[in-house]
Each structure stands twice: as structure tokens, then as C-alpha cells.
Amino acid sequence: xxxxxxxxxxxxxxxxxxxxxxxxxxxxxxxxxxxxxxxxxxxxxxxxxxxxxxxxxxxxxxxxxxxxxxxxxxxxxxxxxxxxxxxxxxxxxxxxxxxxxxxxxxxxxxxxxxxxxxxxxxxxxxxxxxxxxxxxxxxxxxxxxxxxxxxxxxxxxxxxxxxxxxxxxxxxxxxxxxxxxxxxxxxxxxxxxxxxxxxxxxxxxxxxxxxxxxxxxxxxxxxxxxxxx
Numbered sequence: 469x470x471x472x473x474x475x476x477x478x479x480x481x482x483x484x485x486x487x488x489x490x491x492x493x494x495x496x497x498x499x500x501x502x503x504x505x506x507x508x509x510x511x512x513x514x515x516x517x518x519x520x521x522x523x524x525x526x527x528x529x530x531x532x533x534x535x536x537x538x539x540x541x542x543x544x545x546x547x548x549x550x551x552x553x554x555x556x557x558x559x560x561x562x563x564x565x566x567x568x569x570x571x572x573x574x575x576x577x578x579x580x581x582x583x584x585x586x587x588x589x590x591x592x593x594x595x596x597x598x599x600x601x602x603x604x605x606x607x608x609x610x611x612x613x614x615x616x617x618x619x620x621x622x623x624x625x626x627x628x629x630x631x632x633x634x635x636x637x638x639x640x641x642x643x644x645x646x647x648x649x650x651x652x653x654x655x656x657x658x659x660x661x662x663x664x665x666x667x668x669x670x671x672x673x674x675x676x677x678x679x680x681x682x683x684x685x686x687x688x689x690x691x692x693x694x695x696x697x
Contacts, residue, residue, distance in 0.1 A: 559591035614664035
């Protein structure tokens, strides 16, 4: 079920931490979630996945960045006790162009900001962002890094920390991440995480994004500017 479907079914306030906990997503602002509600169904109709949506910067320098991905394929082992995810296809410049052409006029209608902003469409790149439970499950057992919204308390004599990097050991049904690093095992709720990345190790150079002469991590379109009201 998509984030948008979940939000509609719960009827909860989209900006509340309790809703994010139920949805098992990293923290998103009210504006970001409202845009996810609009953009996600459009991408799903085109067989794309919304990897992430971020509103970055302030004023006329604001960027609304939409990161695409191909739909994940869920695979089970022989005993059907463990599941893995794979993405046989990669996002390319043509995909970014196609989605940009479609979303541009929609953003004109939605008019999410009162000032000028840039609309960017990009691929996940070498270090995909982690937003949903599926994204974290896909990176299980591998290195990730993330930043929490606030510094998290640590056992003395260590100081509170906001930046984390280590191996993703588990993700509970309640949406609590278990991260192992040189200091031990830490448990942090998804709703406390501001942004996260999968520090993916590419074993085959041919599988690594950006090796075809194109850089799918960049938007293939000029930024769209909206006039201030």
C-alpha cells in the first residue's frame, strides 16, 4: 500500500509523528507529505516508485526534488521465511524527462509555494535515499547512514549525536531501526530520522549508476520557476 493510500485510510493529521509512525516512514514535513500524496499515485500509474521527495532551501532558492526509482521486486527464499528486494531496471535520463514533462503542469495547478522554486527530477544514484520500510528492508545487513532530527542521548561519557553510520541489523514491526557501529547496537525510531542513505556497495561495475555515459542522478530538465504571488 502506498503512502498516499495509507494516509487516506488513517484520516490522521499528515504532519503528526503518530501518523508517520503508523506509516513507517522517516520524518517528513507537512508540505512534503502533502506533495507525496499528490505525486505518488501519478508515478505509480507509470510503474515508477517515489523514492523520495524533499523540499530544500528557503525563499526563491527552494528546490522541490523528486527522486524516482523502478518498482522493487520482492523475492522469497525456498522456505519463504526470508525476503529480499531487487530492482532489475535502472532509472535513466529518459525516465526523468518523461516524469518532468508530466509533473510540470501539475505543479502549476497545485501551486504548493507562494514564491519561486525549482522542480527537479532525479534518479537514486549510487547512494539511494531510504524513506519507507521497504527501502530499509532492501538495505538490511548493509551499511547505511542517517541524520536524526535532534541529537540522541548516548551513554556517558559520549555526547549526544545526530549523525549515524553503521550496519542495518534489523527493523522492528513498530518501525524501530537497529543500527550497529563501533560503539554498539542502537535503536532509533524511523520518525526520529530526518534523512537516510543506503551506502550501497556495488559488486559489478556494470550495475553501478552513471556508467553508460549519462548521469541519471541529475535532472535532465532546467529547473521550473514559479512567479511570486
